[in-house]
Amino acid sequence: MELVIVGLARSGKTTVFNALTHGHAPTGTYTGEAELHIGAVKVPDERLDKLAALSHPKKVTHADIQVVDVPGGLTWRGAGRGEGPTPQVQAALDRADALMHVVRASQNDAVPHPEGSVDPARDIDSFNLELVFADLMIVERRLERLDTVVRSARAGEREAGERELALLRRIKEGFEQEKPLHAQGLSTEDVRSLGNFNLLSAKPLLTLLNIGEEDVSRQEEMEAEYRRQAGAQTAVAALCGKLEMELNDLSEEEAAEFRADLGLGEPVASRISRLSFELLGLISFFTLGEDECRAWAVPKNTPAVKAAGRVHSDMEKGFIRGEVIRWDELLELGSLAEARKRGALRGEGKTYEVQDGDVFHVLFNV
Ligand SMILES: Nc1nc2c(ncn2[C@@H]2O[C@H](COP(=O)(O)OP(=O)(O)OP(=O)(O)O)[C@@H](O)[C@H]2O)c(=O)[nH]1
Ligand SMILES: [Mg+2]
Structure with a gap:
């Protein structure tokens, strides 16, 4: 990040x-x-420090x-x-x-x-306006180009272009009213379709x-x-x-x-x-090995298989399942081995959404 x-x-x-x-x-x-x-x-994280104190890895890596x-x-x-x-x-x-x-x-x-x-209120407003202005220029440029493309497109290919034109015209109007994009109440789908433009607001x-x-x-x-x-x-x-x-x-x-x-x-x-x-909707999960105890930041609702991919691409490719335990439960039990013995490790599949504070052990096969 x-x-x-x-x-x-x-x-x-x-x-x-x-x-x-x-x-x-x-x-x-x-x-x-x-x-x-x-x-x-x-990123300071007391949970990671406590887990590290438990397992004495060679290395402790914060997110x-x-x-x-x-x-x-x-x-x-x-x-x-x-x-x-x-x-x-x-x-x-x-x-x-x-x-x-x-x-x-x-x-x-x-x-x-x-x-x-010194006038913080003025500086905040004027900066927010700068962002809107920068985005307005991007949108205007794209509109010009797209307009020509849509005009010369064949009927069947026109629809997607016209949808984009309509969206761009709508946000242009918002920008002209000095509204940053995140204050324009767009649907998630619209926001996603604007992703490539890197709009600052x-x-x-x-x-x-x-x-x-x-x-x-x-x-x-x-x-x-x-x-x-x-x-x-x-x-x-x-x-x-x-x-x-x-x-x-x-x-x-x-x-x-x-x-x-x-x-x-x-x-x-x-x-x-x-x-x-x-702001970014991130959570942390932990991996615990003999060599390294580490915190990883991922967006909320990340499926286990993607979270595994953050740790190593092989883990995503060869994902079998995850073993999961909450950091504080693990702390109480003392070690992953003890948790496994007591059946305290949950087996979770590819679609399990990794939670903040999970200790996550990936079983994989490549
Ligand atoms: N008294 C006081 N002075 C500050 C504070 N923050 C920054 N300064 C002073 O303001 C001056 C500018 O600080 P910088 O951090 O260089 O500002 P900048 O935004 O990086 O400046 P540019 O890179 O030139 O745009 C320095 O002399 C700082 O010591 C503060 O909290 N209190
Ligand atoms: Mg500076």
């Missing part, structure tokens, strides 16, 4: 990126640096989220004048499973805001308010304030990127102590992972 960090210049994107990935990319360079930063967040920090100030409204994102940034955006919009919400005269003043969006040190005690209040504005289908979180980044330099104990003193709440990696899982 890939999360792309976007937002205005100097909103704190790289600071948040560092906080999330324990990275050390330069911040506050103001050079309009064109480089992308790529890193990963290890991870890839994070990409792109340079600031994306604009599509000026794209006609050649100011759109670079091909490299556009490719990252197209690939993104979700977007994280970093919004500056702290006053600090030393860091100039590109719009001249269809992607799950996490709005991240980058608040100042002086506001950390108002974190929840600020989230509630902007949640109303950001719209349904989006998540809102407020945190102080700079503090979170600096806490990475401390030991775990020291950081925990600081968090408690300052009332900082859940650490940023854990918070953002959780929100991303919710």
Whole structure:
């Protein structure tokens, strides 16, 4: 899963990126640096840690989220004048499973805001409009081409084209009313048929308010304030990127102590992972071997045979059945061998939908 960090210049994107990935990319360079930063967040999971403590594998592997920090100030409204994102940034955006919009919400005269003043509500609206505008351009281009194709098609081949034309015209109207795709109330089928266009306003969006040190005690209040504005289908979180980044330099104990003193709440990696899982409808299952104990992220309702394919393609091809037990039941019984002996492992077929917290052992044959 890939999360792309976007937002205005100097909103704190790289600071948040560092906080999330324990990275050390330069911040506050103001050079309009064109480089992308790529890193990963290890998804914290106490369940995995407990399972690992039980079975002492050689290696413990958490699920991870890839994070990409792109340079600031994306604009599509000026794209006609050649100011759109670079091909490299556009490719990252197209690939993104979700977007994280970093919004500056702290006053600090030393860091100039590109719009001249700090106003998170304005920045949220204007970013959402940028996404709609980018999508409108894609849809208009496709409409032009499709219109010609449909006109010259033979009668029998026209129907599918006309259906697509109708859908594209409908969402174009929505865009013209400044409605992002996820606010247009489309059917799942329609959304799926638009999948190839990589429309940005269809992607799950996490709005991240980058608040100042002086506001950390108002974190929840600020989230509630902007949640109303950001719209349904989006998540809102407020945190102080700079503090979170600096806490990475401390030991775990020291950081925990600081968090408690300052009332900082859940650490940023854990918070953002959780929100991303919710936004994308992901769950985690675990595999437990002598070599490796590992967490895997898959969409809810993933059938066992597909989940097996995440672990290894041979397991999908040669899938016989799965042996499944909930992580906490296994913890109580002490080991997979003990669970098997007591008949506590459930046998599940290809279509079983893997559940959050399942320990999943695949029997396969290639
Ligand atoms: N006081 C304070 N300063 C911050 C915070 N977050 C970022 N800054 C400062 O704001 C400046 C810009 O931060 P960056 O993380 O480089 O912002 P950016 O969005 O990556 O900037 P560009 O890549 O240039 O668009 C730096 O000087 C940061 O130290 C914060 O939470 N509090
Ligand atoms: Mg940056």
